[in-house]
Amino acid sequence: MKRLDATILNIIKQRPEDSFKGNFGKVVLIGGNANFGGAIIMAATATVYSGAGLVTTATDTSNSFSLHAQLPETMFVNYYDKVQLSHLVSEATVVVVGPGLGDDFHSQEVLATVFANTSANQTVVIDGSAITMMTAKQIAQPAGNIIFTPHQMEWQRLSGIKIADQNVAANQAVQAQLNATVVLKKHHTEIYTADETYQLPIGTPAQATGGMGDTLAGMIGGFTAQFSDSIQATLAAVYAHSAIAEKLAETQYVVLPHQISQSLPKFMKQSVNNRG
Amino acid sequence: MKRLDATILNIIKQRPEDSFKGNFGKVVLIGGNANFGGAIIMAATATVYSGAGLVTTATDTSNSFSLHAQLPETMFVNYYDKVQLSHLVSEATVVVVGPGLGDDFHSQEVLATVFANTSANQTVVIDGSAITMMTAKQIAQPAGNIIFTPHQMEWQRLSGIKIADQNVAANQAVQAQLNATVVLKKHHTEIYTADETYQLPIGTPAQATGGMGDTLAGMIGGFTAQFSDSIQATLAAVYAHSAIAEKLAETQYVVLPHQISQSLPKFMKQSVNNRG
Amino acid sequence: MKRLDATILNIIKQRPEDSFKGNFGKVVLIGGNANFGGAIIMAATATVYSGAGLVTTATDTSNSFSLHAQLPETMFVNYYDKVQLSHLVSEATVVVVGPGLGDDFHSQEVLATVFANTSANQTVVIDGSAITMMTAKQIAQPAGNIIFTPHQMEWQRLSGIKIADQNVAANQAVQAQLNATVVLKKHHTEIYTADETYQLPIGTPAQATGGMGDTLAGMIGGFTAQFSDSIQATLAAVYAHSAIAEKLAETQYVVLPHQISQSLPKFMKQSVNNRG
């Protein structure tokens, strides 16, 4: 198992002078039912602040007001509009599905529409209740370069490995079956890929608060949309998430998820600068 | 009567490295009718910024937009959905009921649902109009470790002691009957517990503004969810609330309630650091 | 005509240690139709940040979300609810009516309800379209200690004096008939009272932007609720409004109204400190 360190941030490259927003990907985030709207707002905020070119948030209509009240930089789509959602997903560079999606019948419909419209050349981040529904309803893994971001209980559901038995070898075996990247969120998060297993040696207990995972999912969406190797981009997102939290935790007892996102533009710039 | 001092903040402990959000409690806040939505928003903000692990706000649907527009870190539940509210309350570590709840027939229904679902191992903070309705409608005290947070008029209603007659002995007698912790909010707030009576010697007139009590109720919710002795946690919340206000009042004529909440992460970290 | 100077800020008194929110007044603001919701939000923000004890905003229901999204410290009432509005107005210390109220039939109904419920011991600030409707519909001046805050065109409508003819003597004559305080908003605002006429010698063209008048109306509401002489309090609000703007304009080309409000707590504290 390889320990991640700050060199992974080298994936954050200096943007070429002649850039336009189309160079930095189209990210679509799907989630946020009438109860969990905050989750998709936090995820979309992370995507926007990490520099993705175009960000659209497909969510329950009741969330559109609070979304735009704090993040005018994203577009909104009603995720029950199958025509619009299908089109949106099929046109995306990166799809992030799950934050606050819920797991009722309506959520399943949304998930089915998303999964029916992804394709092999897309990155698809599957988070939260999207993972839970896949296992509960035996929904097949969609087309695309898949990144799962389960916490330990969600990983138990997806992998069939009980939390107590979640060791590296067992996890690697399931990762191989899934043919996906797995970000197993825990104290010292582990990332399983086809070639290597990574461990995150940093982090702070000040991060242990609701919404941190949604923010991470959004960051992975933003990083994979911009930086060409999706595994390296995922690792950099995981590392940056905790590195920012550690910095904030020097003066804060708890770190709020939105603070991680708001710190991204300066953190990413410093990473570029540090390489000289 | 014992005077509180800064040593009570020792209850704010350094978090163990291997923490996850589940270690820091599930807090459910119930309140905020169509008129008083700001009250429950302020309370929930205080709970989130004090570091509680998972925070859900059960309120009138019309408040969900403004809630998530400023606090995506909380989940939302329509408090008229009895099934969802019952489930939510029964699963909580700490329940905070009352901020902006109002006292009409609908508010009584909500209160009845909450009280029917608490249990002995939970902490239940009863604030504002929840206290008023208990006395006006002779609603029995619910199961749980009860913390009342009345101002003097609410205490008159609850205790039957007129404001002019609210002295320590009389208050202690009623506290014993209630078998609850009583935070009597006033200039130099008093806290009545089974074993001891405490007085808060700090505070500032810059705190004398609408919403300060809602913020305190939310802080008590956040502190009792995280720190194991609920009385000590309550005392620490009361002290921190006024200590932060005093600090802000050095440069402000009035302190806004949301500013107290936003100051919590740094204040709590400093408290930990001050102990070396 | 007397020139206002910073000594008028002496009305901002050090709060007594043993204060509670009830000492600092109940202010009710009425305004903000479906189009002009921002106006009443700006006014209410000014009232809250100036330190009023309890602030309620009666406005169109469509404004409740945006109001609470940025100002949870105020309560909300639907201004078409005549029962609630009547009760609210009759219980207030200070009433501010007009910001963004509009002047259609519905606005007239609201204004009539407000005017029918004020009483002699209340301060009533009449602003914007409330002034326009009084003159267009010949609505009589309500009971109370009246403060009009017209700009020059509104003063022309109210006084019958054309802008070109608005000189001190003519204005004083109408002020005497009205038996009210008149804050005539213009470059070097003039304040007409029964005993004296004042001129504001400060101010900046960076203030010349929409919403500044709404903010001033809210500040007058907040100051008169707290400081006992309503004329002195009005003068102090007018002075503070422009003094803060001047300070901000040292580094800003335009000053946004909400920035004035957010500067109030520190400005007011400095005023108290400057007196030693």
Next chain:
Amino acid sequence: MKRLDATILNIIKQRPEDSFKGNFGKVVLIGGNANFGGAIIMAATATVYSGAGLVTTATDTSNSFSLHAQLPETMFVNYYDKVQLSHLVSEATVVVVGPGLGDDFHSQEVLATVFANTSANQTVVIDGSAITMMTAKQIAQPAGNIIFTPHQMEWQRLSGIKIADQNVAANQAVQAQLNATVVLKKHHTEIYTADETYQLPIGTPAQATGGMGDTLAGMIGGFTAQFSDSIQATLAAVYAHSAIAEKLAETQYVVLPHQISQSLPKFMKQSVNNRG
């Protein structure tokens, strides 16, 4: 082709002492359907923060909450209310149409109402999908001093010149036919006017993110409302937009559109100060 430099900022003049909001123009912005509300919010924010006197935003009703939640300084109009929209447009100094407007049947109706009510003495900024609809539906250019703000694909649609063939001579020829100012947004944006072609030599790839164009459209609206030569004002807005972005990009990997707007008051003041 003339290279723009900081001297163009001299158009930002010191405001005369005796100013009132009426001196700084009435700007009406029209755009923001149910999906793209963020675009018109960002545009209106730029207009307000650049110092326009009175700013009204005509948009889908669903955007009114998020608009006022962050920008109380603007008024709101439902853009499907033809009577109100017609009146509003005909009374404006400057009209900005297009940000987030969409291009469906309803959007076309709105555009037709706007175009039917402009007049020769107004400045009309035509952006985004308004350009697309003009070309797709062969809608004639409206009365007024027209400023188009296309990106390269929109310019292809409007001019008939394919992106690969968009050179200065070809663009100048179409500009002459259109008899309008054209701000062709790209790396090193070009501005085509009747007398001269300008190139913007500054800018940063940190600007390459969704919403930057909406912000620029709003700034052009705000600058042309205040500064008498509309071409000079447009050039200054284009320059200021990128100059602010460059400054922010010194410490940020990506610059958020709303950060440009919030920086305007200080940037504009510094421009005035730099001239001594």
